[in-house]
Amino acid sequence: MKIVLTLGIAWVSICGTLYAQSQTHAFLNARIIPISGDDIERGTLLVRDGKIVAVGGSDGVDVPAEAVRVDARGKTIMPGLICTHSHLGGIGGADGSAPIQPDVRVYDSINVHDSGFKRAWAGGLTTLNIMPGSGHLLSGQTVYVKLRGGARQIEDFFLRDAEGRVMGGMKMANGTNSMRKSPFPGTRGKSAALVRERYIKAQEYRDKIVRADGDPEKMPERDIGLEGLVEVLEGTRVVHYHTHRHDDIMTILRLREEFGFRVVLHHVSEGWKVAEEIAKAGVPCSVILVDSPGGKLEAVNLVYKTGGVLERAGVQVAFHTDDWITDSRLFFRMPALAVRAGMSRAAGLRSVTLAGAEMLDLSDRIGSLEVGKDADFILLSGDPFSVYTKVLETWVEGEKVFDRSDAKDRLYAVGGYGAGADSEPYFCCFDDGEN
Amino acid sequence: MMRMMGRVMGRQSWTLSLCISGFLLSSGSVVSGQVAIKGRQVHTMEGAVIENGVVVIRDGKISAVGRADRVQIPAGFRVLEASVVTPGLIDAHSTVGFSGIFNHQHDQDQLERSAPVQPQLRAIDAYNPREKLIDWVRSFGVTTLHTGHAPGELISGQTMVVKTRGDTVSEAVMVEAMAVAATLSQSARKSKDKSPGSRGKMMAMLRAELIKAGEYLEKIENAEEDKKPSRDLKLESLGRVLRQEAPLMVTAYRAQDIASALRLGREFDLRLWLDGASESYLLIDEIKAAGVPVILHPTMMRSVREQENASFETAGILRAAGIPVTLQSGYESYVPKTRVVLFEAGIAAANGLGFEGALSVITIDAAQILGIGDRVGSLAVGKDGDVALYDGDPFEYTTHCIGVVIEGEIVYDGSR
Missing domain, CATH: 3.20.20.140 (Metal-dependent hydrolases)
Structure with missing residues (x-):
């Protein structure tokens, strides 16, 4: 109890220093894409204390006298982008010792000064799900972060739920990435068996805790790995499941059925083959779209139309950068290429904002421009799906964290001498990264 | 437009035409269909963009390029159309x-x-x-x-x-x-x-x-x-x-x-x-x-x-x-x-x-x-009939390539 209290106080003080933006900012005459409603051709966005206080047509929003007025004529404003699958920050999750390591927290490995986060801002990203790699059946706990300015340690990036708990999911993977020599599985059948055995252990662990009914004598010995899995079983920790092939997707739906966990399917290269099944299960998909198929057997059937096919089947679709597989600065390319291949524009815009927020249980706070939500938004020079459009500014919780007109920020946006030196992610057991 | 045109020659028949052409020509280059490509914008890379232009390909080589009102499309040529036409x-x-x-x-x-x-x-x-x-x-x-x-x-x-x-x-x-x-x-x-x-x-x-x-x-x-x-x-x-x-x-x-x-x-x-x-x-x-x-x-x-x-x-x-x-x-x-x-x-x-x-x-x-500028890289008379067709600015994320022609042969019809 004492620990929780201390953490709570620390949390409040961090929030206090990081987004104390008491000034009111009014962005006037902008084209506004709120995501939650129709586009506003000429509108006003009003933000104060890190929150959105008004959004609407220019005629409908009263701008207080003390507000800092920003003329955003000719510019487009939309919510900060949400990446549901990123490896930024020089992450290192599970190591090579075992295929299932739910005890590992990826946030114990993140360098908040990594230049990758500056590039993410330049791409308009404000919230990430940072994950360990896919070289394991289960490579550890992921962390949902808000890319606040001035961060000194990972705590400054944390998003916390109503109880003050650090938010994050559980990274799992099936298919070939997690198959190799023992103790790792050598086949798909073994992969599923190992996962099932571990979740059955977690069920037993949970049942012991329930039976103990608060009696410390009867409590099982603490196991931080099983604790993480119990959170999965209870639905407070969502499984983010790397998967490509259609049969691997079906395996996940089967495991989900058996253990009742909440899951987001990631990559989903062959999702177009089982779109109806995914829709029927009501499972959301975070899709990756890269410039060509192949590079590994499982991605040979990757197509640009996956987003559209899933959308039409009724599946909630997000995209993700998988940075460094793709570059956070170019995140808009992915929904735009999906729209090119038949996805609706509305679903494309939603896929990098509100859809992601829903997958991370954050849709009450981020993902759209609505009164009361966090003031996370971006200013664009033009249409989000045009190659020529630039992210001009990125704001997180009412604070400007990226300004393309600033030479230092611009260096990270376009690259150049001195823009490099970011830390590379650690992906256990791979030579060439992961996907 | 391209989507509505006839089926692209299948691999089999294409192979057949290659065999015949190989027989006819020692150089190994391919005698191909006679094609004319009309574009709202034709980027020849040999000067200004031609608005409402046309590129005519005869026997695999470009035989004419210019404004549609000045270039005659020979009878019997297949005609393709696109908003934007560029060299392959x-x-x-x-x-x-x-x-x-x-x-x-x-x-x-x-x-x-x-x-x-x-x-x-x-x-x-x-x-x-x-x-x-x-x-x-x-x-x-x-x-x-x-x-x-x-x-x-x-x-x-x-x-x-x-x-x-x-x-x-x-x-x-x-x-x-x-x-x-x-x-x-x-x-x-x-x-x-x-x-x-x-x-x-x-x-x-x-x-x-x-x-x-x-x-x-x-x-x-x-x-x-x-x-x-x-x-x-x-x-x-x-x-x-x-x-x-x-x-x-x-x-x-x-x-x-x-x-x-x-x-x-x-x-x-x-x-x-x-x-x-x-x-x-x-x-x-x-x-x-x-x-x-x-x-x-x-x-x-x-x-x-x-x-x-x-x-x-x-x-x-x-x-x-x-x-x-x-x-x-x-x-x-x-x-x-x-x-x-x-x-x-x-x-x-x-x-x-x-x-x-x-x-x-x-x-x-x-x-x-x-060092291959004599054959490819621009739409000019005498060069290879290699052309790409788009339904908009080729660089825009949402633009489609709707056709590709190599030496007069339609090798892609926009169906992907």
């Missing part, structure tokens, strides 16, 4: 056809790791014309590829130029032996006690090999008939480099390595191509003075390790400085297995290169740098 795109450096889609040992022929210097490896002996990624890049408008052995060894082998069609290498090939590919970057460095293990050693080895090749040439030219050295494929290939019959394409990223490549070029009076060259913006004057073209890295290359200082703006900077520059899809070891040069040019277009500049670097500029 040229990817100035790729490994497609060598580095296959599956990324398994059996389809990876881009790099032989058994020795650091193997200029004798011919590209024609490894190119797989049925590789799926050839069709993939073609579906975005790419009709010509400079492809071959990938960077990665000090001298990895030879490269070639192909058209993105053909069932055999001889049907695909345009230039059998193009460049010899050398690498001055981390990827050529060996570990432990193997050479080259350092930057200094890489240069020392390259110099020694070129000196040896020079001596070999000398002996062949001057020695009496009975004292001529026996044939050495490795030295023959390097001899072509020394005689400037083949460019030495040096892949280097950091400024110091680019400077080393220029030093090597000066010492041996080579025809040099800089490849990758992510820090080339630091050596503008030196590269310009050397008269060396740059086959720049993919604009979206991951900026890590030696490539950490890459910039989206480099193509624009080099072109503005008057350095011949072109773009490439490069080599990818994982996912995606290839990039698409159209996309790379699009990002460059939006970052200083501009629309016209970006289209130039993947058409006419690429053709001139590769």
Whole structure:
């Protein structure tokens, strides 16, 4: 109890220093894409204390006298982008010792000064799900972060739920990435068996805790790995499941059925083959779209139309950068290429904002421009799906964290001498990264 | 429009026409359909954009280009239409056809790791014309590829130029032996006690090999008939480099390595191509003075390790400085297995290169740098009938390539 209290106080003080933006900012005459409603051709966005206080047509929003007025004529404003699958920050999750390591927290490995986060801002990203790699059946706990300015340690990036708990999911993977020599599985059948055995252990662990009914004598010995899995079983920790092939997707739906966990399917290269099944299960998909198929057997059937096919089947679709597989600065390319291949524009815009927020249980706070939500938004020079459009500014919780007109920020946006030196992610057991 | 036209000739009938044409023409080039392509905008790359233009292709070659009201489309020609018509795109450096889609040992022929210097490896002996990624890049408008052995060894082998069609290498090939590919970057460095293990050693080895090749040439030219050295494929290939019959394409990223490549070029009076060259913006004057073209890295290359200082703006900077520059899809070891040069040019277009500049670097500029400008790279009478059709600005994310024509043959109908 004492620990929780201390953490709570620390949390409040961090929030206090990081987004104390008491000034009111009014962005006037902008084209506004709120995501939650129709586009506003000429509108006003009003933000104060890190929150959105008004959004609407220019005629409908009263701008207080003390507000800092920003003329955003000719510019487009939309919510900060949400990446549901990123490896930024020089992450290192599970190591090579075992295929299932739910005890590992990826946030114990993140360098908040990594230049990758500056590039993410330049791409308009404000919230990430940072994950360990896919070289394991289960490579550890992921962390949902808000890319606040001035961060000194990972705590400054944390998003916390109503109880003050650090938010994050559980990274799992099936298919070939997690198959190799023992103790790792050598086949798909073994992969599923190992996962099932571990979740059955977690069920037993949970049942012991329930039976103990608060009696410390009867409590099982603490196991931080099983604790993480119990959170999965209870639905407070969502499984983010790397998967490509259609049969691997079906395996996940089967495991989900058996253990009742909440899951987001990631990559989903062959999702177009089982779109109806995914829709029927009501499972959301975070899709990756890269410039060509192949590079590994499982991605040979990757197509640009996956987003559209899933959308039409009724599946909630997000995209993700998988940075460094793709570059956070170019995140808009992915929904735009999906729209090119038949996805609706509305679903494309939603896929990098509100859809992601829903997958991370954050849709009450981020993902759209609505009164009361966090003031996370971006200013664009033009249409989000045009190659020529630039992210001009990125704001997180009412604070400007990226300004393309600033030479230092611009260096990270376009690259150049001195823009490099970011830390590379650690992906256990791979030579060439992961996907 | 293209979507509604008749079915593209299937592979079988195409093969048939190739057989017939092979019989008729010793050169191996293909007699193809007679096609006229109408475009709301026709980018010929030979002057101003033609509004409402038409390109007529007869027997595989462009026979007329101009405004639709001035060019007669001959009777019986198939007519295609698009908003935007461009020359078929040229990817100035790729490994497609060598580095296959599956990324398994059996389809990876881009790099032989058994020795650091193997200029004798011919590209024609490894190119797989049925590789799926050839069709993939073609579906975005790419009709010509400079492809071959990938960077990665000090001298990895030879490269070639192909058209993105053909069932055999001889049907695909345009230039059998193009460049010899050398690498001055981390990827050529060996570990432990193997050479080259350092930057200094890489240069020392390259110099020694070129000196040896020079001596070999000398002996062949001057020695009496009975004292001529026996044939050495490795030295023959390097001899072509020394005689400037083949460019030495040096892949280097950091400024110091680019400077080393220029030093090597000066010492041996080579025809040099800089490849990758992510820090080339630091050596503008030196590269310009050397008269060396740059086959720049993919604009979206991951900026890590030696490539950490890459910039989206480099193509624009080099072109503005008057350095011949072109773009490439490069080599990818994982996912995606290839990039698409159209996309790379699009990002460059939006970052200083501009629309016209970006289209130039993947058409006419690429053709001139590769020395194939007499056949491809622009829409001009007498050149190959290689054309790409789009339903909008080719660089926009949401634009579709709706057709591709190679030497008058419709090889892609926009159906992907």
